[in-house]
Amino acid sequence: MKNLFVPYELALQLKGKGFKENCLGFYSSSANAGDNNFSQHWFARALDQDKHNPDWVEFSDLTNDKSCLAPLYQQAIDWFDSKNILIFISPYESGIDGGSEITFNWDIMHKETMEQLATDHSTYDTRTQALTVAIKEALTLI
Amino acid sequence: MKELFVPYEIAILLKEKGFYNEHSWGAFYSPYNINDVIIENEPKIQRFSLDSESLKNQVYHNQMKYYFDCYSPLYQQAITWLKERHKIYIYEVPYPYEDRTEYHITFNDNGWTDVDVKDINEAIKQALSTIKQ
Numbered sequence: 001m002k003n004l005f006v007p008y009e010l011a012l013q014l015k016g017k018g019f020k021e022n023c024l025g026f027y028s029s030s031a032n033a034g035d036n037n038f039s040q041h042w043f044a045r046a047l048d049q050d051k052h053n054p055d056w057v058e059f060s061d062l063t064n065d066k067s068c069l070a071p072l073y074q075q076a077i078d079w080f081d082s083k084n085i086l087i088f089i090s091p092y093e094s095g096i097d098g099g100s101e102i103t104f105n106w107d108i109m110h111k112e113t114m115e116q117l118a119t120d121h122s123t124y125d126t127r128t129q130a131l132t133v134a135i136k137e138a139l140t141l142i
Numbered sequence: 143m144k145e146l147f148v149p150y151e152i153a154i155l156l157k158e159k160g161f162y163n164e165h166s167w168g169a170f171y172s173p174y175n176i177n178d179v180i181i182e183n184e185p186k187i188q189r190f191s192l193d194s195e196s197l198k199n200q201v202y203h204n205q206m207k208y209y210f211d212c213y214s215p216l217y218q219q220a221i222t223w224l225k226e227r228h229k230i231y232i233y234e235v236p237y238p239y240e241d242r243t244e245y246h247i248t249f250n251d252n253g254w255t256d257v258d259v260k261d262i263n264e265a266i267k268q269a270l271s272t273i274k275q
Contacts, residue, residue, distance in 0.1 A: 004222075024146075024167055072216065072218055074146065074216075074217065074218050086238060089233070091233055091248070093254060102231060102248070109238070111238050114238060114239065
């Protein structure tokens with residue numbers, strides 16, 4: 001479950017850039033960077049709120065500087081997309097004979113001009129690792 | 143938020159293929175009449191909760207009884223399960239100039255095989271169809 005949500009450090013930065021979509025999770029005010037303990041009570045409230053009011057606007061509980069919503073990776077990608085920032089995660093197959101492996105890298109493009117805004121020549125073992133680095137970079141573009 | 147979860151037809155296919163996830167936030171329910179016979183022409187309902195186990199309880203809606211049918215995983219959970227359990231990879235391939243997205247499926251069936259489809263639900267269905275049981 002841990003890998004479904006962007007880590008605390010990035011979630012806090014997303015909050016700072018204006019992210020406030022309806023989320024399944026919430027990092028509590030006691031969370032420190034790297035701490036992935038999010039409040040389960042918040043799950044219940046967010047879901048219940050969603051059921052009765054799709055335009056969830058209650059954000060007052062997150063006024064604490066250290067508290068923030070915990071977006072899913074997919075929500076973060078969609079949010080950047082809405083800002084005309086496209087995050088591409090590309091898979092690469094390697095070692096075809098006797099044990100194929102898939103590694104990942106990322107690119108960030110402007111949605112309308114298709115200008116490449118950032119890239120990275122590193123390869124990552126998992127999609128989540130590549131996404132985490134890409135999101136960190138994309139945050140600097142807003 | 144509902145759009146983050148797979149629709150019923152995918153959820154039931156995932157269940158048939160043995161999908162398991164440590165935590166689910168959504169589930170689908172089928173309506174039953176007073177004789178406990180399923181009412182085929184009534185739509186299923188979807189509920190959300192933080193407690194996976196409580197999602198399995200029967201519920202009442204519009205004076206009808208609904209029984210738990212299957213969990214309703216997040217797309218992200220379904221795609222991760224396909225990758226980790228079956229080595230089937232689904233990737234989004236955006237075409238921004240054409241304002242469309244395709245989905246690329248890669249799986250190993252005595253050699254890597256690639257398939258492109260236009261819809262995420264179709265991609266998951268095709269991926270599930272490659273799982274032999």
